[in-house]
Amino acid sequence: MIIGVPKERKKQERRVAITPAGVTALVSHGHRVLIERGAGLGSAIMDEQYRAAGAEIIGEPEFIWQEAEMILKVKEPLEEEYHLLREGQIIFTYLHLAANRELTERMLEAKCIGIGYETIQLDDGSLPLLAPMSEVAGRLSIQVGARCLEVTQGGRGILLSGVSGVPPAKVVIIGAGIVGANACHVAVGIGAQVSILDVNPTRLGYVRDIMHGHVTTVMSNRANIEEEVLKADLVIGAVLIPGARAPKLITEDMVEKMKPGAAIVDVAVDQGGICETTRPTTHDDPTYIVHDVVHYCVTNMPGAVPRTSTYALTNSTLSYALEIADRGLEGALARNRALLRGLNVFRGKVTHSGVAEAFSLPLEEMHL
Numbered sequence: 001m002i003i004g005v006p007k008e009r010k011k012q013e014r015r016v017a018i019t020p021a022g023v024t025a026l027v028s029h030g031h032r033v034l035i036e037r038g039a040g041l042g043s044a045i046m047d048e049q050y051r052a053a054g055a056e057i058i059g060e061p062e063f064i065w066q067e068a069e070m071i072l073k074v075k076e077p078l079e080e081e082y083h084l085l086r087e088g089q090i091i092f093t094y095l096h097l098a099a100n101r102e103l104t105e106r107m108l109e110a111k112c113i114g115i116g117y118e119t120i121q122l123d124d125g126s127l128p129l130l131a132p133m134s135e136v137a138g139r140l141s142i143q144v145g146a147r148c149l150e151v152t153q154g155g156r157g158i159l160l161s162g163v164s165g166v167p168p169a170k171v172v173i174i175g176a177g178i179v180g181a182n183a184c185h186v187a188v189g190i191g192a193q194v195s196i197l198d199v200n201p202t203r204l205g206y207v208r209d210i211m212h213g214h215v216t217t218v219m220s221n222r223a224n225i226e227e228e229v230l231k232a233d234l235v236i237g238a239v240l241i242p243g244a245r246a247p248k249l250i251t252e253d254m255v256e257k258m259k260p261g262a263a264i265v266d267v268a269v270d271q272g273g274i275c276e277t278t279r280p281t282t283h284d285d286p287t288y289i290v291h292d293v294v295h296y297c298v299t300n301m302p303g304a305v306p307r308t309s310t311y312a313l314t315n316s317t318l319s320y321a322l323e324i325a326d327r328g329l330e331g332a333l334a335r336n337r338a339l340l341r342g343l344n345v346f347r348g349k350v351t352h353s354g355v356a357e358a359f360s361l362p363l364e365e366m367h368l
Helices: 020-028 047-053 061-067 079-084 101-110 131-148 178-190 201-210 222-231 252-257 267-271 306-327 329-335 337-341 353-359
Strands: 002-005 032-036 056-058 070-072 090-093 113-116 170-174 193-198 216-219 234-237 263-266 287-290 293-296 343-346
Touching: 002 061, 020 032, 020 047, 020 306, 032 047, 032 061, 047 056, 056 061, 061 079, 070 306, 079 101, 090 306, 101 343, 101 353, 131 178, 131 234, 131 263, 131 267, 131 293, 131 306, 170 178, 170 222, 178 193, 178 201, 178 234, 193 201, 193 222, 201 216, 216 222, 222 252, 234 267, 263 267, 306 329, 306 337, 329 337, 337 343
Parallel strands: 002 032, 002 070, 032 056, 070 090, 090 113, 170 193, 170 234, 193 216, 234 263, 263 293
Antiparallel strands: 113 343, 287 293
């Protein structure tokens, strides 16, 4: 199979979809790998390293899209890439289609095949390709949240850890999945006062155990969310429903009642965000203020630490890409149920329930 890796076009996105070790693995299985010149520079991977691993370095991204049977990316195709989508081509990347009607419609029109990293799901319900970036985003959320609380960013001027004689900041984390648990880990480590909410008492018990009780666990419902949010200095939005839009758990009215200079880091922004005042931002201009509350809603948070993120991501994605290349798409989907669950669109049809529900489109069941 011919696999293409174009350079990421999203603003300040410095991750890349493959490492030299991944190229070596694909080439050793008899596949051809085309990589756009400079695609790995943001992650400190040189073209020479890719070439030594067996990749072909291509100067024109259009050639890669035309030749490749499968495109490996980190983020979804942007508007400037829509015209490059073509029938039967596999797009393997983070898609987040349920929050992006335009991209969904363009992929359906092009009759390409979209497999979303974020919707590949194991039998136990876990999301193996979302997990590494969720881990990065969760830990990073506290780092950027601390910055948002500085007065230079419009924040309250509070140090998360506090100091002798001065209490620490209150951090409220909504969602106790991988993002939430990792945010909790860092926030507790810094010394903040931390509350975490979830609808699953088992998850709350797990987080409490791994934090050795140094966290307040709260069942998630509207009343508890409002109570915690209004007391918070920093709120982390960490809720995910695989393949579907994030629920709006924080209303604009709640935001208006928050402490002046408090901050919200909505990690769920890729899926629409959990806050009614959330709108996507970029690393170039990451924050904005609504009702005196600082909002950080960058849609590719792990792109801020691309070296760590690239290796964490490709450690997980390579085996799936290799299986598709070795067995062909239909063979891989028939053998791997997790991969089948990751199929979002297939030759003009919506094949993921979350995407179909988001846009009231018919759902096509895949029979392999």
